Amino acid sequence: MMSIKENLEKIRESLPKEVTLVAVSKTKTNEEILEAYAAGQRIFGENKVQELTRKWELLPEDIEWHMIGHLQRNKVKYMAPYVALVHGVDSLRLLKEIDKQAKKENRIIPCLLQMHIAEEDTKFGLNEIELDEILGYEHLEHVKIMGLMGMATFTTDEQQIRKEFRKLKAYYERLKEKLPQANILSMGMSGDYEIAIEEGSTMVRIGSSIFGARNII
Numbered sequence: 001m002m003s004i005k006e007n008l009e010k011i012r013e014s015l016p017k018e019v020t021l022v023a024v025s026k027t028k029t030n031e032e033i034l035e036a037y038a039a040g041q042r043i044f045g046e047n048k049v050q051e052l053t054r055k056w057e058l059l060p061e062d063i064e065w066h067m068i069g070h071l072q073r074n075k076v077k078y079m080a081p082y083v084a085l086v087h088g089v090d091s092l093r094l095l096k097e098i099d100k101q102a103k104k105e106n107r108i109i110p111c112l113l114q115m116h117i118a119e120e121d122t123k124f125g126l127n128e129i130e131l132d133e134i135l136g137y138e139h140l141e142h143v144k145i146m147g148l149m150g151m152a153t154f155t156t157d158e159q160q161i162r163k164e165f166r167k168l169k170a171y172y173e174r175l176k177e178k179l180p181q182a183n184i185l186s187m188g189m190s191g192d193y194e195i196a197i198e199e200g201s202t203m204v205r206i207g208s209s210i211f212g213a214r215n216i217i
């Protein structure tokens with residue numbers, strides 16, 4: 001079995017230099033995260049606020065913590081002081097709550113809007129109409145929309161995955177016309193990041209290919 005360091009190096013070599021790697025460390029121990037840290041990784045992603053906060057408290061201060069999972073509004077306050085990027089914003093109500101908590105912390109929280117691109121209805125995300133609704137709402141001064149995030153259908157059908165990523169890229173191009181600051185397209189995980197990069201991803205979220213399989217989800 002390859003070490004975390006070796007896995008990281010292999011993935012880094014395969015990424016174009018303009019693509020940012022988020023190491024998804026959910027369910028992994030502080031020791032495992034420190035191994036990736038020692039190999040130079042500084043951006044980590046988690047999908048549960050409680051776990052994220054526990055790790056933020058104990059691990060090096062220069063780690064940039066990304067929230068990549070589905071987020072409940074009542075949990076936003078716990079991560080508002082430190083979260084570097086929220087990937088999964090899938091409603092205006094949630095965005096408003098992030099804005100409110102960011103204001104209390106006297107900061108601006110960078111966010112990505114999560115689009116629904118997969119065929120499964122289990123995956124969260126906005127449709128085109130909801131996206132326009134959020135973009136039309138201009139009263140939020142403590143969040144900054146930096147781009148889009150999406151998850152493709154979990155399938156071995158490459159064409160299906162490619163089609164979904166293309167759709168997300170098209171939404172992203174439209175978003176950039178309205179928001180020139182937007183420069184992040186978060187798409188691609190261990191199983192599909194190569195396709196995602198071919199389709200224009202600027203940020204990949206990779207867990208199991210770095211840290212090994214997870215026992216618990």
Ligand SMILES: *Cc1c(COP(=O)(O)O)cnc(C)c1O
Pocket residue numbers: 024026047068069151188189190191205206207208209
């Ligand atoms: C777990 C997770 C990932 C990473 O998944 P892997 O298949 O382990 O690379 C990426 N994005 C989100 C939103 C996740 O929840």
